[in-house]
Structure formats: structure tokens, C-alpha cells
Amino acid sequence: MEKIIYSQGGLYSRQLEAAKLTPNANPFGKAINADIREMTHHLKAYFTITSDRLANQVPLILLYHMMEQYLVNVKTAMLGMIRHKDAGSFIQEKSDIAKKREYLLKRMERLRKARQVLAKSPTMLEDISHLSQHYEEKVRPCIDLVDSLRSLGVEQDLALPAIAVIGDQSSGKSSVLEALSGVALPRGTGIVTRCPLVLKLKRVKKGTPWYGIISYQSHIKVELKNPAEVGDAVAKAQNALAGQGKGISHEMINLEIRSTNVPDLTLIDLPGIARVATGNQSQDIEEQIKKLIETFIKKQETINLVVVPANVDIATTEALKMAKTVDPNGQRTLGILTKPDLVDKGAEDNVVSTLNNLVIPLKKGYMMVKCRGQLDINDNLSLTKALEKERRFFGNHTHFRIFLDEGKASIPHLSERLTKELVSHINRSLPQLEKQIKEKLEKTSTELRMLGDGVPQDVTERDNFLIEKISSFNQVLTDIVSAEEDVGDTDTRVFTKIRREFSNWKTELNNKATQLQEHLRDEVEEYTRIHRGKELPGFVNYKTFQNIVRRHVEDLEEPAMNLLQTTTDIIRIAVNKTTSSFFEAYPNLMRAAKDPLEDLREQEYERAEERLRSQFKMEKIVYSQDGIYSRQLEAAKSRPEYSDTFWKRSSKVINADVRETAHHLNAYFTITSDRLANQVPLILLYHMMEQYLVNVKTAMLGMIRHKDAGSFIQEKSDIAKKREYLLKRMERLRKARQVLAKSVPSA
Structure with a gap:
């Protein structure tokens, strides 16, 4: 509304009077034009009114909506919860509050002792379900928040905190994920993981049945009834996205598992790095996989979980090399050593050095796990039994036992570490995510x-x-004609550009007058010597006078034509820019508008050119009103530059007729110059602004009744697609903002 310039008459008059009485009414510190001074007074008066109005109006709007209305509505909504069908569940206390009350009642000591006993001798199942209820309530909101954002698809627009799991082929990567999730993922030779797999693990309360769901291609969702179905479901999804062969796809598969035996954790499993193409694989399969992996691990929001066999030289693994390339200082990288049972006798010290972060240092260091091997799978060793076997292995190992005690070895310790890393990473990333x-x-x-x-x-x-x-297009043309179009802060109005050229035209006329004065004596003497008749000195020879006038007027015709071309170009560029901004999305309308734009401009250009030519033909008729001419002649004779000193450029005497002719020429050329200074711009403005743009508006209105009018507004397919994409992105981002506003996780 503030763009509507308005004020009550009495209020504005008082402010204007006050502005004029202000002592520092001239801030420029130098003489200024009356129009600038007056405009300054008006601007100051109006901005004072606007400033006073906004000073109160903006706070009032904010207080009314963001305090009065918002808080009243919040109170009403809160009172409405009393009648909610689930009102009874609303006052269920958080477990940490209950524990705090228990502590105040002196029961905490007994609970601490019980927890210490459990920590010293846990069962394997309790190892996986290691998180206390208090910690779970801090962890779950963080992970659920990012999972919610990911499910909205906002990863297309911004990077979300994540843990990406990478490793060379046969590094044991799938076995690690299998141990963490409690389900058997696809196994085999060659490339097993062929699409990015988002593995969402959610721990549920005891007694809650196992639940799984797999989704892909934005619309396919398959519910899973038991863990045994997971492997086939993932394989089927990969075949749908990457084909039946051994190719890969960038499209993501989402696998959500809710179980009492999993940690709260979300991981992204990426294809293993294959060094050699096999079977019908593309020869550049290694390069394809590396590009896919790089799209995830290069993001600063991603923690890179690099799986490396303990029985190989870690410096030779491609996965660790890639991680070091995108994360040179290892700030975001955690190394996982697998297959410790395959380490050769005598090579244990090398593994110990790696675990102690002495070989290839990483900020997050290294951990070690022992997962099910192929023999264990053939023997149908359950995941629970595999965890027991892992604990016995590390507990009895001479070199690796210490890492179990330090929390650097075993799947349970890894799951706890990953959950803490992810939650911490999410909390650090949230402010940047909101931005x-x-x-x-x-x-x-x-x-x-x-x-x-x-x-x-x-x-x-x-x-x-x-x-x-x-x-709307025609309104902009109207605004251009009236010099009121909106051009923002970076562009200049059309009339302002043209006015600059008109000023150059006046400079051209002034320069011509100066040249006339400089060469006047020589020209008059030359014409007098050749054409003088019976006239006595002091009498002006009209023929001589007329010929000199005509020659100087002719010299101005070409600059006038150049001014026409320059003015036309300025208008053409402005009209084309306006046309593109309104019609670029509609190619048929753009093409239909092009012909009248070009034809009408050419038509008016020819008319303006003809009018200018006629004007200069008329200027060859030497004429002026007697009174005007007499005043200019008197002024010319009285000017200091035409005193006797002006003529003393040579030793010879200047004839009276030369002196008199010079006065007449100067007087007449001043009149001609003033006339052309306005007349030429008027011709250009009339034809190239008024007539041209009015005719364009009429032609554009005629298109409404055109037989093909319906086809004029057929959009470009890419414009429609881009709008659709932007609308979907806007919806995603708005929902993401709402999710962030409602979720306030804390570490």
C-alpha cells in the first residue's frame, strides 16, 4: 500500500511547509536548480509522513498478528486439547522426569547399582539394545527429523546429515550392515549393492512386533512381514531400478526396519567399488561407481564410514583413497576394520597400529568388527549367535582384547558409536540446514x-x-511513453536515455555555432570576393548570406539522421526486452507479436526520416519573424566576442560588409539552432515513441480477436516443466521448514 503515493492534504501541506523552513534545506552545498530544490522539499515532506506512519504501523501489525492473535489462538488450541480423544495420553510423563523424581526419593542409588551390574555382565541382546530410555528420547527426535526431511525429497535441494557406508568389493560392507540391522541383505559375488540403499533402523519397545517397509520410484511401497523377506525385496527393487544385469543406478531405495533389536540409526549403503568389469558389465563400471559414491561422500554434511578388511594394506584400498580425496584431514571419516579372524599370525601389530590411528590417521579413528562369514551362513548361524561369537573372539584375542574394553571393537559398540556420531552431526548441521x-x-x-x-x-x-x-504488456508501453516505467535499481528509463542523446544533439548544434564563428570571416570574405555586386561596403549581400546559411544547415542533417537511428535503437531494445519478459514463455505469441513490432517500427522510422528531411529542406528557406530576428541581430552586435578585437586576426583591414554579414549570420544561426534543438527531438518523440508505441498497443489488442488467439498462449514445454518442478520444490521446502519448526531435538 505504501507504493500508493497518498497523504491527507492538510497533513502534507504542514510537512511541506516545515521542510521548506528547515535550516539545512540545501544539503548539496552548492547552487542547485529550482526544480531540484522543490523536489527535495516534497520528498522530505512525504518521507517524513511515511516514516512516522511506518514507525508505528509496522510494530502494530507485528504485535497484533505475532503476539495478540498468535498467542490467543495458541491458548484456544491448547484449551481444545482438553476435549481431544487422546487427552489422557497427553500427560504421560517423560521417563527422565520419572527417574529424576525417583532420584529425589533416594531410589537412584539402587538403580545406579543395578545399571552397573548390567554393564559388567550384559547379554548379547542387551548389547544391541544398549541405549537407555532417557538417551533414546534424545536420539530419536534427531534421527526422525532428518528421516522426515529425507522422505519429503528435500535431498534434491539441499544436503542432509547422513552416514554413507563405502568399501571395496568384498570388503565385508554388507555384513556390517547386516549385523547392525539384524536382517540378511543380498549377498553374492561381484557387485551386490547396485543402488544407494537408505537403511532406517528404529528401535521400538519390547513386545512390539518386527516391521519392515521398502519403497522406491516414489510410488512403490512394499510392507515386509518378517526379516527373511528383506533380501529378496531389496534384490527386486535393485532389478527394477538398475536392470537385471550388474549395472548400477543413482535412484535410491528406502528400507525401514522397526525392531526391538536394532539401534536408532540411519545409514546409506553405497555400491562396492569394483576394479574390473565382469560378464555383461559396462567397461567403465568402476568409474560409474566412483562417481555415484562421490556424489554422497563429497558433501560436508556426510560422515563417511569406510569399511576395510583388516587383513589387507589399508593404503591400497580405493574406498579409503576416495574418502581421503574429499576429506583430506579425515574430519568426517570413520574407518571400520572387518575380517579380523583372517589376519595372518605375526601381522596383528599392523592392525593394532591402524586401530590406534597411527597408519593413516582419521579424526574419528577406527573400529573393528567381526561379522558372519560364508561358513557361518552355510551353517545357518543366527545374527544373535554371531554376536556372541564375536564377543568371544575379541574377549579371547591376545592383541584385540584391549579394543573391546576400550569400546573400539564389536558390533554393539559400533552401533552405539554411530548413533552418537549421527546425532551429534545432526545437531551441528541444523542451523546451517535452516539457513x-x-x-x-x-x-x-x-x-x-x-x-x-x-x-x-x-x-x-x-x-x-x-x-x-x-x-499488462500495453501498460508497460504506456509507462514508457509517459516515462514512468519501473526499471529497478540497475536500469535506466527509456526517456532518460533518449534525453541524454537529445542533450548530445544540442551539444552538436553548439559546436556548429562555434565553428561558424571561427571560420566566419574567411567564409564571408570568400563569398564577397566571388559574388559581390554593386553593394557598397556595409550592405549585406543576400545571396552570400543565404548560401552560407544553407551550407551550414546542410551539415546538420546527417547528425540529425544519426540521432534518429540512436533513438530508434534505444526504443527497439526496450520494446524487445519488454516483449521477451512478457511473451518468452509463449513462442506462438512471441512470433505473432514480432511482425507488428518490426513493421510498425520501420513504418514510423520512414515517416520520421521523411519528416526530418522535410524539416531540413524548410530550413533552406531563410526566414524569421522580423521582431525575433531584430532582437537576435541586436544581441549579436552587442556581444563582446564581436568587438573590434575579434577581427584583429590579421594585419589587413576588415571590410564593413564582412563585419555586417557576420553579425547577420550569427543572429540567424542562433535562431535556427534553437529551433532545431527542439524540433528534431519533437519529431523523433512523436513518431518513434508516441505513434509507434500507440500503434503497437493497438496491434497487440487486435491479437485478442485473432482466429488463432487460443494458440498464442501455448507455453513452452520447458517453461511448464520448470514451473512444475519449482512448485514441487517450493512445497518440499515449505514442509521441510514446518518439520524443522516443530522438531527441536537436543543432544
Whole structure:
């Protein structure tokens, strides 16, 4: 509303009077034009009114909506919860509050002792379900928050905190994930993981049945009834996305598992790095896999979990090399050593050095796990039994026992470490995530405004849409004619650019007058010597006078034509820019508008050119009103530059007729110059602004009744697709912002 310039008459008059009485009414410190001074007074008066109004109005709006209305509505909503069907569950206390009360009642000591006993002799199942209820309530909101954002698809727009699991082929990567999740993932030779797999593990309360769901291609969702179905479901999803062979795909598979025996954790499993193509694989399969992996691990929001066999030289593994490339200092990388049972006798010290972060240092260090081997699988060794076997292995190992005690070995310790790492990483990333969403929303909103709302489907609405488009276009042309178009802060109005050229034209005329004065004596003497008749000295020879006038006027005709071309170019560029901004999305309308734009401009250009030529033909008729001419002649004779000293450039005496002719020429050329200074711009403005743009508006309105009018507003396919994409992105980002606003996780 503030863009509507308005104020009550009495209020504005008082402010204007006050502005004029202000002592520092001239801030420029130098003489200024009356129009600038007056405009300054008006601007100061109006901005004072606006400033006073906004000083109160903006706070009032904010207080009314964000305090009065918002808090009243919140109170009403909170009171409404009393009648909610689940009202009884609303006052269920958090377990940490209950524990705090128990502590105040002196029962905490007994609970601590019980927890210490459990920590010293846990069962394997309790190892996996290691998190206390208190810690779970801190962990789950964080992980659920990021999972919610990921399910909205906002990873297309911004990077989310994640843990990406990478490893060379046959590094034991799938076995690690299998041990963490409690389900058997696809196994075999060659490339087993062929698509990014988002593995969401959610720990549920005891007694809650196991639940799984796999989703991909944005619309396919398959519920799983038991863990045995997972392997086949993942394989089927990979075949759907990457084909039946051994190719890979960038499309993601989401696998969610809810169980009492899993940690709260989300991981992204990436294909193992294959060094050699086999079978019908593409020869550049290694390069394809590396590019896919790099898209995930290069993001600063990703923790890289690098799986490396303990029985190989870790410096030779491609996975660790890739991680070091994108994370040179190892700030985001955690190494996982697998297959410790395959380490050769005597090589244990090398593994110990690696675990102690002495070989290839990583900020997050290394851990070690022992998962099921192929023999264990053949013997149908359960995952629970495998955990027991792992604990016995590390507990009885001379070199590796210490790492179990330090929490650097075993699947249970790894799951706890990963959960803590992910939660900490999420909390660190949240402020930046909020900033990214805000910036993306602003950018998307701007792009959508530029594209417009799109073409309606209803026939009547389509007609109105075309009328609105053309009317808006014509309004901009009207604003250009009246020098009121909106050009923002970076561009300049059309009339302002043209006015600059008109000023150059006046400079051209002034320069011509100066040249006339400099060469006047020689020209007059030359013409007098050749054409003088019976006239006595002091009498002006009209023929001589006329010939000199005509020659100097002719010299101005070409600059005037150049001014016409320059002015036309300025208008052409402005009209083309306006046309593109309104019609670029509609190629048929753009093509239909092009002909009248070009034809009408050429038509008016020819008329303006003809008018200018006629003007200069008329200027060859030497004429002026007697009174005007007499005043200019008197002024010319009285000017200091035409005193006797002006003529003393040579030793010879200047004839009276030369002196008199010079006065007359100067007087007449001043009149001609002043006339052309205004007349030429008027001709150009009339034809190239007024007539041309008025005719363009008429031609554009005629398109509304064109037989093919319906086809004019058919959008470019890429514009429609881009709008659809931006609308979906806007919806995703808005939902993401809502999710962030409602979720306030804490570490």
C-alpha cells in the first residue's frame, strides 16, 4: 500500500511547509536548480509522513498478528486439547522426569547399582539394545527429523546429515550392515549393492512386533512381514531400478526396519567399488561407481564410514583413497576394520597400529568388527549367535582384547558409536540446514514469480489470461511513453536515455555555432570576393548570406539522421526486452507479436526520416519573424566576442560588409539552432515513441480477436516443466521448514 503515493492534504501541506523552513534545506552545498530544490522539499515532506506512519504501523501489525492473535489462538488450541480423544495420553510423563523424581526419593542409588551390574555382565541382546530410555528420547527426535526431511525429497535441494557406508568389493560392507540391522541383505559375488540403499533402523519397545517397509520410484511401497523377506525385496527393487544385469543406478531405495533389536540409526549403503568389469558389465563400471559414491561422500554434511578388511594394506584400498580425496584431514571419516579372524599370525601389530590411528590417521579413528562369514551362513548361524561369537573372539584375542574394553571393537559398540556420531552431526548441521532452506525458498519464490502462474485450462479463463497478458504488456508501453516505467535499481528509463542523446544533439548544434564563428570571416570574405555586386561596403549581400546559411544547415542533417537511428535503437531494445519478459514463455505469441513490432517500427522510422528531411529542406528557406530576428541581430552586435578585437586576426583591414554579414549570420544561426534543438527531438518523440508505441498497443489488442488467439498462449514445454518442478520444490521446502519448526531435538 505504501507504493500508493497518498497523504491527507492538510497533513502534507504542514510537512511541506516545515521542510521548506528547515535550516539545512540545501544539503548539496552548492547552487542547485529550482526544480531540484522543490523536489527535495516534497520528498522530505512525504518521507517524513511515511516514516512516522511506518514507525508505528509496522510494530502494530507485528504485535497484533505475532503476539495478540498468535498467542490467543495458541491458548484456544491448547484449551481444545482438553476435549481431544487422546487427552489422557497427553500427560504421560517423560521417563527422565520419572527417574529424576525417583532420584529425589533416594531410589537412584539402587538403580545406579543395578545399571552397573548390567554393564559388567550384559547379554548379547542387551548389547544391541544398549541405549537407555532417557538417551533414546534424545536420539530419536534427531534421527526422525532428518528421516522426515529425507522422505519429503528435500535431498534434491539441499544436503542432509547422513552416514554413507563405502568399501571395496568384498570388503565385508554388507555384513556390517547386516549385523547392525539384524536382517540378511543380498549377498553374492561381484557387485551386490547396485543402488544407494537408505537403511532406517528404529528401535521400538519390547513386545512390539518386527516391521519392515521398502519403497522406491516414489510410488512403490512394499510392507515386509518378517526379516527373511528383506533380501529378496531389496534384490527386486535393485532389478527394477538398475536392470537385471550388474549395472548400477543413482535412484535410491528406502528400507525401514522397526525392531526391538536394532539401534536408532540411519545409514546409506553405497555400491562396492569394483576394479574390473565382469560378464555383461559396462567397461567403465568402476568409474560409474566412483562417481555415484562421490556424489554422497563429497558433501560436508556426510560422515563417511569406510569399511576395510583388516587383513589387507589399508593404503591400497580405493574406498579409503576416495574418502581421503574429499576429506583430506579425515574430519568426517570413520574407518571400520572387518575380517579380523583372517589376519595372518605375526601381522596383528599392523592392525593394532591402524586401530590406534597411527597408519593413516582419521579424526574419528577406527573400529573393528567381526561379522558372519560364508561358513557361518552355510551353517545357518543366527545374527544373535554371531554376536556372541564375536564377543568371544575379541574377549579371547591376545592383541584385540584391549579394543573391546576400550569400546573400539564389536558390533554393539559400533552401533552405539554411530548413533552418537549421527546425532551429534545432526545437531551441528541444523542451523546451517535452516539457513539453506530459507535461502532456497527465497530463490525458488523469485523464479516462480518470473515464470508466472501458467495458462489456465478453462476456455473463458484462457481468453481472460491472454487479455490480461496483452493489457499488462500495453501498460508497460504506456509507462514508457509517459516515462514512468519501473526499471529497478540497475536500469535506466527509456526517456532518460533518449534525453541524454537529445542533450548530445544540442551539444552538436553548439559546436556548429562555434565553428561558424571561427571560420566566419574567411567564409564571408570568400563569398564577397566571388559574388559581390554593386553593394557598397556595409550592405549585406543576400545571396552570400543565404548560401552560407544553407551550407551550414546542410551539415546538420546527417547528425540529425544519426540521432534518429540512436533513438530508434534505444526504443527497439526496450520494446524487445519488454516483449521477451512478457511473451518468452509463449513462442506462438512471441512470433505473432514480432511482425507488428518490426513493421510498425520501420513504418514510423520512414515517416520520421521523411519528416526530418522535410524539416531540413524548410530550413533552406531563410526566414524569421522580423521582431525575433531584430532582437537576435541586436544581441549579436552587442556581444563582446564581436568587438573590434575579434577581427584583429590579421594585419589587413576588415571590410564593413564582412563585419555586417557576420553579425547577420550569427543572429540567424542562433535562431535556427534553437529551433532545431527542439524540433528534431519533437519529431523523433512523436513518431518513434508516441505513434509507434500507440500503434503497437493497438496491434497487440487486435491479437485478442485473432482466429488463432487460443494458440498464442501455448507455453513452452520447458517453461511448464520448470514451473512444475519449482512448485514441487517450493512445497518440499515449505514442509521441510514446518518439520524443522516443530522438531527441536537436543543432544
